[in-house]
Amino acid sequence: MRVRKKKHLDERLLSVGDIMINAENPERNYLIANENKDYIDLKKIFRVDNPLYLEIGCGKGRFCIEYAKRNRDINILAVEVEPNVIVSACENAKSENLDNLFFLRTSAEFLPRFLRDNSVSRIFLNFSCPYPKKRYASHRLTSEKFLKIYKNLLKSGGEIHQKTDNKAFFEYSIESFSQNGFLLKDISLDLHNSDFEGNIVTEYEKRFTDEGLPIMRLVAVNKK
Ligand SMILES: C[S@@+](CC[C@H](N)C(=O)[O-])C[C@H]1O[C@@H](n2cnc3c(N)ncnc32)[C@H](O)[C@@H]1O
Numbered sequence: 111m112r113v114r115k116k117k118h119l120d121e122r123l124l125s126v127g128d129i130m131i132n133a134e135n136p137e138r139n140y141l142i143a144n145e146n147k148d149y150i151d152l153k154k155i156f157r158v159d160n161p162l163y164l165e166i167g168c169g170k171g172r173f174c175i176e177y178a179k180r181n182r183d184i185n186i187l188a189v190e191v192e193p194n195v196i197v198s199a200c201e202n203a204k205s206e207n208l209d210n211l212f213f214l215r216t217s218a219e220f221l222p223r224f225l226r227d228n229s230v231s232r233i234f235l236n237f238s239c240p241y242p243k244k245r246y247a248s249h250r251l252t253s254e255k256f257l258k259i260y261k262n263l264l265k266s267g268g269e270i271h272q273k274t275d276n277k278a279f280f281e282y283s284i285e286s287f288s289q290n291g292f293l294l295k296d297i298s299l300d301l302h303n304s305d306f307e308g309n310i311v312t313e314y315e316k317r318f319t320d321e322g323l324p325i326m327r328l329v330a331v332n333k334k
Contacts, residue, residue, distance in 0.1 A: 119193060119197065122197045125201075126200035126204060126213075129200050129212055129213055130196065130197075130200050130214075130215055131155070131212060131213065132215050132216055132224065140217075140219035143219075143220050143223055144219075144220065144223045147223060148223050149226060150187075150214070156185040156210065156212070158185070161183075161184055161231040162184075162187060163185070163186050163230070163232040163234065164186075164188075164189055164230055164233045164234065164263075165236065166189045166221075166235055166238070166251060167189070167190060167237075167238050167251065168188035168189060168190045168196070168213070168236075169199065169237075169312065170195060170198045170199050170202060170313055171198070171199030172202075172310075172311075172312055172313050173234065173310050174188040174199070174203075174234075175199075175202060175203050175211065178203075178210050178211035181210075182210055186211045186212075187212055187214050187225075188211065189216060189218060189221070190213065190214075191217040191218075199213060200213050218251060218259065219256075219259070228264070230260075231265055231268050233263075233269070233270045234272075235252065235270060235271070236312045236314070237273060237275065238250070238251040238252070240274065240279035247282075250279065250283075250286075252272065252279075252283035253286060254290055257286060257287065257292070261290065261292075264332040266332060266334035267331060267332060267334075269330065270287070270329070270330040271327070271328075271329055272327065272328050272329075273327045274326055275315075275323045275324070275325055275326070284328065287328075291332070291333050291334075292330035292333065293330070293331040294330055294331075295328075295331060296328060299326055300325070301324075302324070
């Protein structure tokens with residue numbers, strides 16, 4: 111049963127190979143992997159030299175697809191570690207024929223392997239896993255380890271836009287951003303009842319909103 115499932119996934123991954131970069135990343139140690147650079151040729155895939163935005167942990171792609179449709183002058187690279195999830199995102203994107211959206215199958219730890227320093231203008235972190243247990247704090251996408259990576263990738267003045275439903279994770283992120291050279295702005299504790307315009311509701315956002323949970327948002331600016 112498992113083998114058939116895997117075969118099916120492999121076939122699906124193959125069929126979206128034109129919009130998904132890096133099918134495999136066998137190296138487990140991110141420090142070693144990041145020394146072996148395998149930079150994506152952004153000019154080749156996007157063809158135009160527009161600002162590059164990342165969505166890290168894009169899930170099934172609802173946010174990045176809609177963002178790409180609304181912002182044709184932005185190049186978007188959607189990053190996701192789970193193959194069965196990113197394959198759905200790619201399948202959802204395919205029918206839209208978007209030339210400003212590509213997908214990178216990797217974990218955020220490995221981003222420096224694929225992208226040059228100072229190449230990214232914005233990063234979206236939408237409903238990243240909060241990893242509430244302290245012993246898994248380093249897995250949080252706003253922990254010091256990741257913020258150091260983002261800081262190098264981001265241009266000076268580049269921004270991280272974060273949304274979450276989880277208050278403890280939001281507070282943790284605020285502290286982490288502040289301690290790691292980011293300037294905070296546009297903090298909202300109830301995004302859907304704020305004057306923020308143009309919000310794109312993600313899969314998880316819809317789920318949490320249906321449960322009546324307030325959505326929190328912030329923008330962290332890279333001070334270099
Ligand atoms: C809670 S889901 C949110 C999905 C989507 N952003 C949304 O708002 O609906 C978090 C996603 O982040 C992905 N993820 C977690 N850690 C990651 C990492 N280190 N690198 C890339 N993706 C990661 C998970 O596989 C999962 O799909």
